[in-house]
Amino acid sequence: MASSADHEHVIDTGKGTFTLEELGPLMPGMAEIMPQVGVRIWKCYYAGQARNRPLARFQLKEAVNLMEKGAFLRPKYVENMDKFINEEVAVLGKAIDSEDWDAFEPAFVAMVDAANAYHEVYDKEFLRWKIPEEPPPDLDMTPRR
Numbered sequence: 051m052a053s054s055a056d057h058e059h060v061i062d063t064g065k066g067t068f069t070l071e072e073l074g075p076l077m078p079g080m081a082e083i084m085p086q087v088g089v090r091i092w093k094c095y096y097a098g099q100a101r102n103r104p105l106a107r108f109q110l111k112e113a114v115n116l117m118e119k120g121a122f123l124r125p126k127y128v129e130n131m132d133k134f135i136n137e138e139v140a141v142l143g144k145a146i147d148s149e150d151w152d153a154f155e156p157a158f159v160a161m162v163d164a165a166n167a168y169h170e171v172y173d174k175e176f177l178r179w180k181i182p183e184e185p186p187p188d189l190d191m192t193p194r195r
């Protein structure tokens with residue numbers, strides 16, 4: 051049976067080529083993925099402020115997808131990422147799903163505190179994420195009627 055050891059898989063970008071083995075180190079790590087998580091979470095917050103359930107839910111799900119991708123590509127984060135998603139993120143998800151907007155704010159704050167505590171766990175105590183003061187300028191937060 052042919053294996054990848056028998057032959058080289060060459061990836062052609064149209065501008066140049068590299069081998070399949072070289073793809074691994076090119077895959078995004080947390081330094082690339084986390085800022086995207088921050089943007090999704092920012093949107094989730096202001097969607098919740100606007101009582102826009104589908105948008106808040108969508109942004110939270112996209113943030114989770116990114117966090118799962120980050121943990122898949124960097125397995126040392128798997129355990130704490132799963133814990134975070136199943137605990138703090140799940141509480142926020144429930145508040146959104148049930149449109150319990152009074153529970154939304156405290157659940158959100160608890161989730162951000164937990165995220166920053168994980169940053170500390172990984173010796174990144176200088177990375178303290180905070181909710182931007184303004185809503186994201188590129189999306190209409192108003193719920194559709």
Ligand code: HEM
Nearest residue numbers: 080081084085087088091127130131134165168172177179
């Ligand atoms: C609400 C959830 C979270 C948000 C909004 C968030 C946000 C961010 C942002 C914006 C950065 C990049 C800062 C910068 O370089 O300018 C970052 C970095 C990082 N985050 Fe998170 N984070 C969250 C949850 C987590 C969790 C749960 C973990 C681990 C289990 C984690 C681990 C890390 C690590 C290791 C870095 C540093 C990456 C590097 O090496 O550059 N984060 N985070």
